[in-house]
Amino acid sequence: MSVIKKYYRAMEGNRALKGGLILLTILILIAVLAPFLEPYGAKKLSDDVLMAPCQAHWLGTDDLGRDVYSMLIEGSRVSLTVGIIAAMITAVIGVIFGAVAGYFGGAADKIMNEIINIFMMLPTFFLVLIIVALFGSSMLNVMIVIGLTSWPSNARLMRAQAMSLRERTFVRSAEAIGESRFSIIFRYIIPNGIFPVIANTTMNIGGAILTEASLSFLGLGDPNVVSWGQMINQGRGYIVNGWWVAAFAGLAILLIVLIFYLIGDGITAQMNPKTRRR
Amino acid sequence: MRRYVGKRLLLALITVSVALVINFALIHLAPGDPTKVLAGNGHPSPEMEAALTVKYGLDKPLYVQFISYVKNLLCGDLGNSYVYNQPVTKLIAERFGPSSLLALTSAILAAILGTLLGLVTATRQGGFLDRIINGVSYFFYSMPSFWLGMMAILIFSTSLKVLPTSGMVSMRASYTGMAHVMDVMKHMILPAGTLIIIQIPVYLRIFRTSVSQTMTEDFITTFRAVGMDEKKIFRRYIFKNSILPTITVFGINLAYTVMGSALIEVVFAWPGIGRMMLDAIGKRDYPLLMGIYLVLSVSVALMTMITDLVYAAVDPRIRYK
Numbered sequence: 001m002s003v004i005k006k007y008y009r010a011m012e013g014n015r016a017l018k019g020g021l022i023l024l025t026i027l028i029l030i031a032v033l034a035p036f037l038e039p040y041g042a043k044k045l046s047d048d049v050l051m052a053p054c055q056a057h058w059l060g061t062d063d064l065g066r067d068v069y070s071m072l073i074e075g076s077r078v079s080l081t082v083g084i085i086a087a088m089i090t091a092v093i094g095v096i097f098g099a100v101a102g103y104f105g106g107a108a109d110k111i112m113n114e115i116i117n118i119f120m121m122l123p124t125f126f127l128v129l130i131i132v133a134l135f136g137s138s139m140l141n142v143m144i145v146i147g148l149t150s151w152p153s154n155a156r157l158m159r160a161q162a163m164s165l166r167e168r169t170f171v172r173s174a175e176a177i178g179e180s181r182f183s184i185i186f187r188y189i190i191p192n193g194i195f196p197v198i199a200n201t202t203m204n205i206g207g208a209i210l211t212e213a214s215l216s217f218l219g220l221g222d223p224n225v226v227s228w229g230q231m232i233n234q235g236r237g238y239i240v241n242g243w244w245v246a247a248f249a250g251l252a253i254l255l256i257v258l259i260f261y262l263i264g265d266g267i268t269a270q271m272n273p274k275t276r277r278r
Numbered sequence: 279m280r281r282y283v284g285k286r287l288l289l290a291l292i293t294v295s296v297a298l299v300i301n302f303a304l305i306h307l308a309p310g311d312p313t314k315v316l317a318g319n320g321h322p323s324p325e326m327e328a329a330l331t332v333k334y335g336l337d338k339p340l341y342v343q344f345i346s347y348v349k350n351l352l353c354g355d356l357g358n359s360y361v362y363n364q365p366v367t368k369l370i371a372e373r374f375g376p377s378s379l380l381a382l383t384s385a386i387l388a389a390i391l392g393t394l395l396g397l398v399t400a401t402r403q404g405g406f407l408d409r410i411i412n413g414v415s416y417f418f419y420s421m422p423s424f425w426l427g428m429m430a431i432l433i434f435s436t437s438l439k440v441l442p443t444s445g446m447v448s449m450r451a452s453y454t455g456m457a458h459v460m461d462v463m464k465h466m467i468l469p470a471g472t473l474i475i476i477q478i479p480v481y482l483r484i485f486r487t488s489v490s491q492t493m494t495e496d497f498i499t500t501f502r503a504v505g506m507d508e509k510k511i512f513r514r515y516i517f518k519n520s521i522l523p524t525i526t527v528f529g530i531n532l533a534y535t536v537m538g539s540a541l542i543e544v545v546f547a548w549p550g551i552g553r554m555m556l557d558a559i560g561k562r563d564y565p566l567l568m569g570i571y572l573v574l575s576v577s578v579a580l581m582t583m584i585t586d587l588v589y590a591a592v593d594p595r596i597r598y599k
Contacts, residue, residue, distance in 0.1 A: 114289065121293045121582050123534070123574050126555075127300070130571055133559045134308040206420065213422050214541055218556055232425055236545075239428060240436050247432075250425030257420035 010270075017266025023259045031076045040067035042074030042226045050242045060244040062234060068245055071226050072252050078227040079209045079256055082143050086208035089147025091201040094154025098197075099189050101155070102162025103181070113159065119152040128211060132220050139222040142215060146208045154197050154204070161193025199267035206260035213253050228253050282590055290583040297575035301568050302347055306340075308564075356569035361561045366569035370551060376446055377543070377550030380466060381535035384473035389528045391474065392481025393521075399482065400489035400520075401512070411482070419479035427472040427545035434468060441468055444547035469546040473539055477531070484527055488520040495519075522593055529585025533578040 011018045030037060040046075040057075046065035053060045059068040101112035131145045162185075165171055171188050179187075215221050216229025228249040235246025313327045313336060331337055333350070350357070356366035395415075399408040418426075435443040442448065442465050453461045492498065493516060501511045540552030547553070551570060558566040 114292070117289060118293045118296050121579055122297060122300075123571075123578050126540075126571055126574060129555075129559065130304065130567055133562075133567065134304055134564070136309075210420075210422055214424065217422070217424050217541070218544070219560065229422075232422070232428070236428060239432055243432055246425065246428055250422060250429070253425065254417065254421050258416060261416065261420055 011266075014266050014270055016262045017270060020259050020262035020266055023255075024263060027076060027256065027259065028080070030073060031080050034073050034077055037073050038067075038070035040070045042066065042070045044070075050238065053244055059248050060242070062231070062245045063238060063242065068231075068248055071231060072228070072248060074226045075228040075231065075249070075252065076256070078139065078222075078225050079212065079253070082139060082146070082212040083205040083209040083256075083260070085143045086146040086150070086212075087201050087204040089144065090151040090154050090204050090208075091197060093147070093151040094156075095158050095190060095194065095197055097151070098155035098158025098160075099162045099185050099193070102159035103166050103185050103189050105163070105166070109159075116152045116155050116159070119149075120156075122149070124149045125211060125214070129215070129218070129220065132215060137215070137220045137222055139225060142212055142222065143208075146211050150204060150207065154200055157196045157200055158190075158193060161196065162189050165189050165193050195267070195271050199264050199271070202260050202264035202267060206257040206264070209253065209257055209260070279590070283587060286583045286586050290579040293579040293582075294576050297572065297579070298348060298351070299344075301572055301575075302344055305564070305568065351572070356572065357565035359558070359563055359566040359569075361558070361563045361566070366566050369554065369566065370570060370573055373549060373551045373554055376548060377539075377552060378535050379462075380469055380473070380543070380548055380550065381539050382532075383466070384470045384477065384539075385528070385531045385535055387470070388474045388477035389481050389524065389531075392478040393485050393524055395478065396482040396485030396489070397517075400486045403490065415479035415482050418475055419483070421476065423472060423476040423539075424541040424545050426476060427469065427542055430468050430472055431545070446549055469539075469542050469548055472545075473542055480527060481524060484523050485520060488523050489516060492516050492519045522589060525589060525592070526585055529581050529588070530578065533581030534574070 011021075044066065046061070046067075048057065048061050049065045050063055051057050051061045053068075057067050057069065059072065061067055062071070097112065097116070101109045101116075127149055128142075128145050132141060135141055166189065171184060174184050174188055212221065212227070213229035213232070216227045217233045219233060221227050221230050231249035232246045232253075235242065235244075235249065239246060313330050333346075336343065338346075354367055356370075358364065359366050359369055362369055395411055399411050402408045431443050434441045446465050447453070447458070447461055448465075498511060498515060501515065502508075539550075540556060542548070543550045543553040544556055555567060555570045557563075558570070
């Protein structure tokens with residue numbers, strides 16, 4: 001309990017981080033408890049087609065008579081899963097790639113740095129689009145492709161950290177004792193330089209959620225799940241007499257992405273003594 | 279400087295090659311055999327299959343295939359679209375105008391407005407205006423662009439009926455001259471507005487961060503210490519030193535204008551490259567898809583290079599590093 005209190009006190013004044021974390025907790029609870037919170041079941045069809053928001057259907061129904069509120073709750077699972085797993089992939093690749101490049105330096109670093117630069121120049125969203133179009137749009141594919149194409153920003157951050165850390169005394173002493181380079185990277189470089197990567201990865205979650213939503217909006221999402229992007233795509237067809245389907249799904253995306261950006265910015269502010277509020 | 283230019287040029291070349299390799303690999307790794315992918319059709323006729331086999335040397339070893347693939351590209355042959363039954367290059371060229379008109383206009387306006395707002399917030403950090411603008415920018419930063427576009431249509435076109443819902447020109451009236459320009463402009467308000475609003479936060483945040491970073495530099499503190507006029511410090515030193523990241527982002531955005539803004543073009547039925555690309559996905563028109571992707575990769579690599587060079591010309595610190 002005291003640990004939580006300690007962290008809570010450390011966040012004093014950092015409203016972005018505090019608010020973001022509280023909202024995230026609520027969101028995760030919603031996603032986990034989804035089956036209990038859905039009044040109708042997200043895939044259950046009914047005859048009440050395109051009903052405007054009313055007492056029975058708080059947020060209305062779509063063209064197949066599905067309850068929009070239930071669909072929104074179900075969709076939180078897709079967004080969270082895709083966002084978090086894709087971002088984790090970017091974190092793992094970025095951290096290892098960046099740490100190795102920054103710590104080793106020299107020719108290895110030069111080559112690896114140019115690889116990072118090249119990947120940064122590739123048009124990510126369209127690459128994702130084409131790969132998903134060619135290889136099929138299962139959720140797994142979407143997550144992996146987003147992860148494999150958006151790691152360079154993490155690698156860049158980790159590389160900069162590793163480059164400064166390797167000059168520090170504690171790393172130098174570990175080298176002098178004769179610890180292997182492998183263990184230095186994993187025991188000293190990565191744990192001490194990971195914070196900017198964590199902040200950036202949080203932002204990446206938001207970015208991945210937006211990418212997934214855009215793919216689903218273009219009809220390239222996983223057809224077997226209910227996702228917010230898909231709801232907007234569907235709602236486009238009857239925007240005039242059923243605006244609620246697309247409108248609420250978009251608000252949900254906005255909210256979830258906002259939460260991750262808030263947390264990311266909050267972590268950055270927390271790390272920077274200059275911006276930390278007194 | 280010459281070494282720097284050479285290095286950038288080499289990097290751009292490598293990037294384009296990587297894009298080529300990825301493109302080539304995708305055709306061959308995709309489920310089904312490459313003739314089917316290149317024909318854009320699960321069941322190509324035997325004649326078509328034979329023609330494609332000869333053209334791309336599909337019966338030869340992989341490296342030979344790659345060479346003939348690149349050779350075709352260097353001759354400006356991006357293949358034929360299977361849906362339109364026309365050369366891909368021609369299709370891209372036709373839609374280049376509308377795409378870049380929309381994308382370029384909004385990129386320029388967003389850069390100017392975003393930087394101006396960044397200026398407002400950076401000079402008033404922690405103040406009332408800063409908080410309001412920052413909060414609002416957070417919202418638009420997190421918003422899916424296509425959704426904002428749809429909501430704009432819902433409000434301004436279907437409810438208020440003040441602006442056209444989609445397209446670039448009015449179908450019923452065929453205006454010429456000034457009337458045509460006005461018509462296009464009217465159709466552009468919503469899509470361009472959406473793009474501008476979505477992009478402003480990017481410029482705002484970059485400029486604001488950059489300014490706050492510059493403000494903590496030692497030479498600024500020195501100027502303050504010797505009592506230089508705050509306004510003069512800002513205009514002469516802070517602004518110039520902070521605008522560089524904005525140039526980078528703007529340069530890369532310019533590169534993407536070739537592509538247009540796919541999602542927004544779809545929402546507003548804008549007749550550009552982005553929309554054609556998504557059509558191509560829907561109809562499994564792979565040659566067209568690959569062609570567009572290649573053109574985009576090349577333009578991004580080129581623009582990044584040009585931006586880097588502009589950067590180096592403006593900022594001597596980079597050249598001599």
